[in-house]
Amino acid sequence: MRTSPTRFIRALNTHLTTAAAANPPHRTMKLLYPTSLAFNEQAITGFPDLTLHPYDVNAPIPDSLIDAEILVTWTNTNLADAFARMKKLRWIQSLAAGPNDVLSAGFATTSSLTITTGSGLHDRTVAEHTLGLLLAAARRLHEMRDFQLQGKWPGHLGGPQPDRPAGSFRTLRDARILIWGFGNIAKTLTPHLLALGATVRGAARRPGIRDGIEVFAEDKLPELLPETDALVMILPGDPSTDNALNAERLALLPKHAWVVNVGRGSAVDEDALAGALDAGRLGGAALDVFKTEPLPAESRLWKTKNLIVSPHAAGGRPQGAEELIVENLKRFLAGEELKNVI
Known part of the structure; x- marks a missing residue:
């Protein structure tokens, strides 16, 4: 048909x-x-x-x-x-x-x-920058630069020096380093610290052994902070970490301890930190991140005693x-x- x-x-x-479909x-x-x-x-x-x-x-x-x-x-x-x-x-x-x-x-x-x-x-670049800040703090490179700009000889930093004096952060050898926020960057940084003779412990939300380093839960911070020569902060930026390093926790650190923050500026109570530094209740701080960036000209942090300002330079590449x-x-x-x- x-x-x-x-x-x-x-x-x-x-x-x-049908074929098109x-x-x-x-x-x-x-x-x-x-x-x-x-x-x-x-x-x-x-x-x-x-x-x-x-x-x-x-x-x-x-x-x-x-x-x-x-x-x-x-x-x-x-x-x-x-x-x-x-x-x-x-x-x-x-x-x-x-x-x-x-x-x-x-x-x-x-x-x-x-x-x-x-x-x-960013693991390698941030780890490298963090190591640089720790070495600058321990060897007082910021003080040397300040004296240089004044045309003065910082004699108190040269010549014979005590080897690993108690109650002072002057070397990474035998220094007690606590890394708060123990992720990939911390795992990259740790071998360099160990090679220079430091003792490394971690703090994080969940405890465990990570790359051979004991990581404690954050509820152990009251026990860890008093035994710390340098606190390295690599915390993420979220509401749970806002002002994580507050006045109460700063008071737990030894008087000679340094704080290095390469995580998020929101994790540090900047006023409490500046107050502790200016009052001599803390050895020093090196900050690569801030609550407001660029750091405002009127910020008290520019003039805070023993504080190194790093312009969010750890990563960026x-x-x-x-x-x-x-x-x-x-x-x-x-x-x-x-x-x-x-």
Whole structure:
């Protein structure tokens, strides 16, 4: 029986519609990477359905890129614009260890979006800077610089000196170092401290043995702080750590102890710390992070006795960003859980 032309056209249209539904047009996925760091685009290879696009972190996202599914962020000031306009985003890879800027822009409320951090990318640089601050404190390099600027000879810091005097932080050898916030950075720092003869203990939310170091729960701080020559703080920034080092805990530290903070400025009660230093109730402090950055000109910390101001310089240079992105891309395309999901 012959099929009428009308029926044939209808059947053909039905077939084409079904085929189109089963085989939708091929679409390439877009990944946007920031121009705020030297990014090796050639390292992101082996993904034929992916195109890479640089973007300015201080300008609105171009209209041609707002349909991107993946956004890599670093020192962005345009995240509010991205949140308002990039409705097809499925994954944000922050290169910061703590992506507070991404969360505060509104992305924390998007349930269909995965946010991953740059945890691990700053371990070596922050560990190195922390070691430098500890050595500067122990060897009094800040005092030497102050005398140099005055054209004076700091004779009290040179010549014959007592070897590891009791009740003083003058060397890392036999120094009792407590690292509060014992994560990847602490694990990177610890071998250098041990090599210089220090004794290292950790404090964290959960106790245990990590890389051979005993880590105590935070409820043990009243016992740990009085036995500490230098307290290294690498706490994350969240409401539970606000003013974690307060006046009460500062009073538990020995009079000669130093505080080094390379975590988050919000973790230290700055007024209480400055008061303890100016009153001579604490040996000194080296701070790389502050509640307000840049540190305001009127801040009392500029003139606080025995305080080293470091301008959030410990990190700032993510290492291995491309490797992390490739690893997470593989997992993302395979439908697997990504690394460093918050």
